Amino acid sequence: MKFFPESALMQLEYEKVKTLLAEYCKTAFAKNRAANLRIHTKKEFIDLELKQSHEYKLLLQTGQYFPNDFVLNLTKELRLLAIDGAVLTGEQFLHIRKLAENTGNIFRWFDSERRIAWPGLTKLVENTYFEKNITVLIDEILDEQGNVKDSASEALAGIRMNLFRKRNELRRVFDRMISKLNKVGWLADIEESFINGRRVLAVFAEQKRMIKGILHGESDSRRTSFIEPEETTGLNNDIFSLENEERKEVYRILRKLTQIISVYAPLLTTYHDIAGEFDFIHAKAKWAIQLGGNYPQVHDKAHLRLIQAYHPLLLIYNKNNNKTTIPVNLTLDDKNRILVISGPNAGGKTVTLKTVGLLQLMMQSGLLVPVHPDSEMGIFKQIMIHIGDTQSLEFELSTYSSHLMNMKHFMENANGKTLFFIDELGSGSDPNLGGAFAEVIMEELARKHSFGIVTTHYLNLKVMANKVPGIINGAMQFDEKNLMPLYKLVVGKPGSSYTFSIAERIGLEKRLIEKARSLVDEDHFTLDKLLNRTEQDLQEIDLEKKELFHLVKENERLKKEMQQVLDKERHEQEVERLKHQNKISEDKLAYLKDMERRLKAMVTEWRRSEDKDKVVKMIHALLFNQKEKMVTEKHQKKMNEKFVEIGGTIGIGDKVRMKQNRQVGIVKELRGKKVVLQVGVMPITVDLKDLVVVRDRDPEQINV
Numbered sequence: 182m183k184f185f186p187e188s189a190l191m192q193l194e195y196e197k198v199k200t201l202l203a204e205y206c207k208t209a210f211a212k213n214r215a216a217n218l219r220i221h222t223k224k225e226f227i228d229l230e231l232k233q234s235h236e237y238k239l240l241l242q243t244g245q246y247f248p249n250d251f252v253l254n255l256t257k258e259l260r261l262l263a264i265d266g267a268v269l270t271g272e273q274f275l276h277i278r279k280l281a282e283n284t285g286n287i288f289r290w291f292d293s294e295r296r297i298a299w300p301g302l303t304k305l306v307e308n309t310y311f312e313k314n315i316t317v318l319i320d321e322i323l324d325e326q327g328n329v330k331d332s333a334s335e336a337l338a339g340i341r342m343n344l345f346r347k348r349n350e351l352r353r354v355f356d357r358m359i360s361k362l363n364k365v366g367w368l369a370d371i372e373e374s375f376i377n378g379r380r381v382l383a384v385f386a387e388q389k390r391m392i393k394g395i396l397h398g399e400s401d402s403r404r405t406s407f408i409e410p411e412e413t414t415g416l417n418n419d420i421f422s423l424e425n426e427e428r429k430e431v432y433r434i435l436r437k438l439t440q441i442i443s444v445y446a447p448l449l450t451t452y453h454d455i456a457g458e459f460d461f462i463h464a465k466a467k468w469a470i471q472l473g474g475n476y477p478q479v480h481d482k483a484h485l486r487l488i489q490a491y492h493p494l495l496l497i498y499n500k501n502n503n504k505t506t507i508p509v510n511l512t513l514d515d516k517n518r519i520l521v522i523s524g525p526n527a528g529g530k531t532v533t534l535k536t537v538g539l540l541q542l543m544m545q546s547g548l549l550v551p552v553h554p555d556s557e558m559g560i561f562k563q564i565m566i567h568i569g570d571t572q573s574l575e576f577e578l579s580t581y582s583s584h585l586m587n588m589k590h591f592m593e594n595a596n597g598k599t600l601f602f603i604d605e606l607g608s609g610s611d612p613n614l615g616g617a618f619a620e621v622i623m624e625e626l627a628r629k630h631s632f633g634i635v636t637t638h639y640l641n642l643k644v645m646a647n648k649v650p651g652i653i654n655g656a657m658q659f660d661e662k663n664l665m666p667l668y669k670l671v672v673g674k675p676g677s678s679y680t681f682s683i684a685e686r687i688g689l690e691k692r693l694i695e696k697a698r699s700l701v702d703e704d705h706f707t708l709d710k711l712l713n714r715t716e717q718d719l720q721e722i723d724l725e726k727k728e729l730f731h732l733v734k735e736n737e738r739l740k741k742e743m744q745q746v747l748d749k750e751r752h753e754q755e756v757e758r759l760k761h762q763n764k765i766s767e768d769k770l771a772y773l774k775d776m777e778r779r780l781k782a783m784v785t786e787w788r789r790s791e792d793k794d795k796v797v798k799m800i801h802a803l804l805f806n807q808k809e810k811m812v813t814e815k816h817q818k819k820m821n822e823k824f825v826e827i828g829g830t831i832g833i834g835d836k837v838r839m840k841q842n843r844q845v846g847i848v849k850e851l852r853g854k855k856v857v858l859q860v861g862v863m864p865i866t867v868d869l870k871d872l873v874v875v876r877d878r879d880p881e882q883i884n885v
Contacts, residue, residue, distance in 0.1 A: 182220045182545065183563035185590055192568050193538045194494055201497075202548070205464035209254040210457025215464065220545045222562050224481040230465075230547025232301035235476040237466035238549065240299075248286035249459040255280060259453060261439075262446040268436045271327030274319050277442065277449060281315040284452040287459070305458055309451050315442065322438050329431045337430045344423045351416040355380060358410060362392070369405045379417045381407040465548055472496060474549030477556040483598055483632050484559030485513040485537065491551040492536040493543070507668040509536050513632050517653045519623065520672065521646040522636045524657030529668040530636040531568065533657070534602045537634060538566065541600060561632070562598040565591050585618070592625045601626065601633035606642065616641045627651040775842050782865040799863060824875040831856065837872040845875060 190196060203215035221227045240247055253276050261267040269277070288311040296303045322333045331338045362368045362382070369383040384392055384406050386399065394410040409417060442449075468474070472493050489508040499506045507529070511520060522530045540550045544558050552558075567587045591601055606619045616639040623642065626633065627649055635642070646654040654674050658667040783799060824838060824845055831837060835848050837858065846865075850857035854869050 182222055182561070185563070185565040185594070186587070189564060189566050190542070192566055193535055193542060195539060195542050197494055198539070198543060198548075202464060202468050205467045206460060207252040207464075208457045208460045209256070210454065211461035211464055214457070214461045218546050220542060221547065222545065222560060224479060224560060227479055227545055227547060227560065229301060229304060231476050231479065231544070231549065233304070233462050234465040234469060234547060234549050236299045236301045237462045238469050238474075241463075241466055241470060247459070247463075248290050249283065249456060249463065251280055251283035251456040252460070253279070255449075255453055259446060259450050262443045262449065266436075267439060267443075268432065269439050269442075271323050271329060271435065274323055274435075274438065274442070275327045278316050278319045278323075280449060280452050280456065281312070281319075283456060285311050285313060285316070287455070302459075302462070305455055309448070309455070312445060312448055315445055315449070318438065318441055322434060329434055333434045334430060337427065337434065340423055340427045340430060344420065344427065347416055347420050347423060351380060351413055351420065354413055354416065355382075358382065358412065379409055379421070380413065381409045384408050469549035472549075472551045474551050475554040475556075476549055477544065477552055477554065477558045479544070480557060480559045482559050483518075483561060483600070483630075484515075484557060485511070485541075485632065486557040487511055487537065487540070488553035488556045490536060490540055490553075490556065492532060492539065493551055494539075495532065495536075496551055509533050509670055511537070511655070511670060511672055513634075516651070518630060518632045518651045519627055520634045520653055520655050521623075521642055522634060522655040522657065522670065523638060523643050525659050528657035528659055529670070530657055531604050532668070533670055534568070534604060534634050534636060538564065538600070538602050560598075561600040563594070563596075563600075565595065565599060565601040565633075566603075567591070568602065568604040588618075588622050592622060592629075595626055595629045595631040597630040599629075599631040599633070601631055603633065603635045606635045606637050606639070620645055623652060624649055771841050778865060778867070779863070782863065785866070786864070823878050825878045826873050826875050829874050831869060831872060831874055836875050836877075838875045839867060840871050840873060 184190060199215055199218050202218070203212050206212045206215055221230070237247070255276055258269060258273045258277060261269060261273075288306060291299075291303055291306055322329060324330055329337065331341050359368065359382070362384070369385055382392065382394075386404055386406050392408050392410060394408045394412075395414065396406060396408055399406050473491075473496075474493075488510055490510070491506055491508050496506050498504075511533075513520060522533060524530055540552065541558065541561065541564070543550050545560060550556075550558075567584065588603075591603075595601060606622065619637065619639055619642055623635065623645070630651070637643070643654060646652045653672065655670055655672045656674055658669045658671055786799075824836065826838065831848060831851075833848050833851060836845060837848055837856075838845050839858075844860055846858040846860035848856055849859050849864060851869075852866075856867050856869050856872060858865050858867050858872070
């Protein structure tokens with residue numbers, strides 16, 4: 182993307198955004214990416230970066246874990262791997278192993294389902310693969326602390342075994358000497374020490390000539406001498422030699438391992454970049470959550486439709502100070518390409534201009550922006566800005582001369598892919614002449630189909646905005662009663678500068694105000710007054726619209742609540758009807774089950790009883806005396822009211838009640854999980870689980 186002037190990014194505070202983004206980065210790679218944030222002009226690059234940031238943001242918001250925990254900078258190690266003859270230390274190999282392990286976790290995370298669910302993040306690992314042999318090779322040589330294992334080579338194992346033996350022998354000799362010399366009181370409190378890797382005795386200085394050996398030094402107080410006894414000199418020499426051999430063998434093994442792993446240097450570099458890229462995307466996602474950033478719709482053309490857009494830096498500042506930030510809503514398209522914003526000073530015109538410019542830069546850098554998700558943003562290939570005093574001492578240019586130089590560049594280089602911002606167009610010169618030049622500049626920029634925002638106080642620019650195709654008016658609202666800016670942009674009409682209103686509110690003498698009015702062209706004053714009145718009327722209409730909208734929403738809420746009450750009432754009625762139907766069905770089902778149980782009992786009784794006639798009479802009574810049975814059941818129900826459930830273990834002779842039909846009988850026999858129950862004159866077999874123990878209710882508790 183092209184910029185004019187060179188300080189454009191600085192003026193739009195883009196550098197501050199990069200600095201804040203870098204604070205969320207953990208790796209050196211990500212910090213470097215943030216410091217050198219690239220502004221793209223190709224839609225595929227912008228879409229990919231926005232999608233990746235959006236997907237990682239969703240991961241964070243839904244609490245899903247993404248296994249990218251690698252934060253080390255291995256640039257030095259990876260460069261050494263590519264150099265023939267270089268040797269990495271055990272600690273450096275552990276870092277490389279951690280990088281490979283981290284990459285393995287990432288590849289395992291991207292299973293078939295996640296590759297479909299997160300296509301943007303998957304793009305980072307599509308063109309590479311995970312080589313598990315890297316960790317295997319390192320684990321064969323190094324332990325968890327980065328030390329070369331004894332099993333790394335037979336020679337190393339032999340050397341370390343000899344070292345172990347020699348050190349044990351040296352320890353035994355020293356222990357004997359310390360024990361012996363302690364008895365005669367020649368040793369200092371510390372007894373022994375190590376100097377230059379050799380084990381020595383700590384002897385009182387006056388006794389040093391009593392011990393044969395090599396004097397290695399004395400303490401600072403000269404009260405203690407450090408002597409290597411001649412009995413251990415040979416052992417110390419052997420250990421020193423073996424340690425030297427061990428260092429050489431370890432070096433040889435690490436050098437060989439470096440040569441083997443160097444084959445994977447390009448792949449490891451890719452892993453390092455992947456870890457850094459994921460860290461950078463994580464930083465962008467965290468930044469987006471902080472801002473309330475969203476993924477707008479991106480079009481491959483010059484276009485802007487911002488809904489609830491916030492200036493990111495102002496939003497953060499106001500959040501920290503518990504202040505409210507007013508969002509911006511505007512649209513620039515093929516029909517309305519240039520927006521002319523008017524209104525009082527300190528009303529938010531320049532902030533609106535900078536908000537649009539900074540959000541456009543952020544979006545084309547792949548950063549989620551604080552706008553409503555339904556917002557639409559196009560792609561521009563150059564941005565031109567003219568904000569503030571551009572007086573140049575170097576070229577001896579006045580403010581207005583410098584202003585015209587910039588406008589000359591705008592008109593010569595602007596095109597349909599240009600987004601420009603001009604603050605106070607035409608200022609710095611005679612109002613009439615400056616306004617005339619401003620009209621010419623705006624007409625030329627409109628003719629070249631450029632997109633942009635212009636702020637001004639010139640009345641002639643407000644008038645021409647509705648006449649020249651492609652140029653529209655906008656105004657920053659102002660509370661005239663309280664003399665306070667509302668910082669809200671209204672597109673479609675020009676705004677008043679409130680010059681005389683502000684003068685009256687601050688208490689300037691009416692005599693001076695009237696004199697100033699008399700000096701102003703009557704038409705000019707009338708138009709400004711009309712704009713003033715129109716804006717106040719529109720503010721009142723906005724308040725009435727808000728009140729009406731509130732009443733409509735309240736009416737909808739009450740209607741919804743009423744519908745819920747009606748639905749609930751219908752539901753309860755339906756439930757009661759179904760309950761009634763189910764109760765009838767349950768009674769019929771209980772009757773049929775009881776009939777089935779009785780018939781089965783009679784069949785059993787028929788087989789066991791010798792008096793067949795008695796059983797036939799019982800069957801006849803059951804099948805044909807239904808009216809008598811109903812009377813009996815009614816009587817039985819009344820009888821059941823005379824009993825109260827007590828529960829407990831069922832035994833022979835207990836009174837029990839059947840749970841289904843609530844008949845009461847006496848237990849005659851227990852058969853495992855079955856019970857033979859005497860109900861009236863007829864014994865029946867019932868499941869033990871369908872019975873409950875009862876006892877006679879007290880007479881005074883029975884309802885008469």
